[in-house]
Amino acid sequence: MATKSDIMLYTEGTPNGLKISIALEELGLSYQVREIALFQNEQKEPWFLEINPNGRIPAITDKDESGQEIKVFESGAILQYLVARYDKDHVISYPYGTKEHWEVTSWLMWQMGGVGPMQGQANHFARFAPEKNPYSLGRYVHETRRLYRVMEGHLAKSPSGYLVGDRVTIADIAIWPWVTAYKYSGLSSIDEFPNVVQWMYKLLERPGFERGRHVPKPHIYLDMNRLSEEELNEKAKYGVQWIQDAMKRDAAA
Incomplete structure (x- = not known):
């Protein structure tokens, strides 16, 4: 049975996003998932920028003991947060300072x-x-x-x-x-x-x-x-124009 948490994971199926879902599963935590539509630029919408000002996935929200919302972005920071708060038995970590x-x-x-x-x-x-x-x-x-x-x-x-x-x-x-x-x-x-x-x-x-x-x-x-x-390049075609458009938007911002 999963351990209850208030974690919402904002993610997509990229290597950085997968780090967090794997860690959550390894820790046996319950969590909710909000898939971010990257190719519709949902990660640049104001509501998401309130969670991650950098406009990238992954990010999480959680609640502290008093019910206040916690926001964490950058996959490495999220991994460190998860073990600091939830890995008391050091399932995927070691005691601090060792x-x-x-x-x-x-x-x-x-x-x-x-x-x-x-x-x-x-x-x-x-x-x-x-x-x-x-x-x-x-x-x-x-x-x-x-x-x-x-x-x-x-x-x-x-x-x-x-x-x-x-x-x-x-x-x-x-x-x-x-x-x-x-x-x-x-x-x-x-x-x-x-x-x-x-x-x-x-x-x-x-x-x-x-x-x-x-x-x-x-x-x-x-x-x-x-x-x-050839097959890999064909699968990547969907992203070529999107990336070029994103580069132009970022340069003009």
Whole structure:
């Protein structure tokens, strides 16, 4: 039985959004979901900007002990909020101040400052740029591959197969949705990183990951890894003009 909470998750089925639904499922929390219509620019509407002034997903609202509304945005901050408030038994975390806690924090920041931005840019230049720019694509794909190599070396030394210690943590949760989207982001394969591949499928065996990856709709990225480049580019066509329009709006704001 899920533990009651007042959490409302504002999300879409992107890697950053999936981090939060997976964490919520791993913690066994009840929560509500509000799918944000990104391609209708719902994330830019005034009501949503009151929750996240940056106009991005994911975001959550919750209530404190006195009933006051709490608003948290940025996926890393949300993950830290969830464990600080709801993970008293350290199901997906370690006690604050322990060496494991700081290792988890380090890997979380590694994802937020490295894998997410680099792979996100690789995705943009692989699928959504109006013109192919080999230098830009190569820059971000190679940096993403370097980051995967860092993770590969670390996991090779992990007895548990997790990033930190003997359990899954918010570090694993933050990185996993990005790794599942490797091919859509321009990496043709990750077979050169066998420990990363093993880690990815080990986590998929967890019920929390299986449930959380399908919020707010079925997870697409693992299946997309089996598609050809032509098929992937065809699927991405829907977003090319939307991204160009969004760039123009942001520049004019």
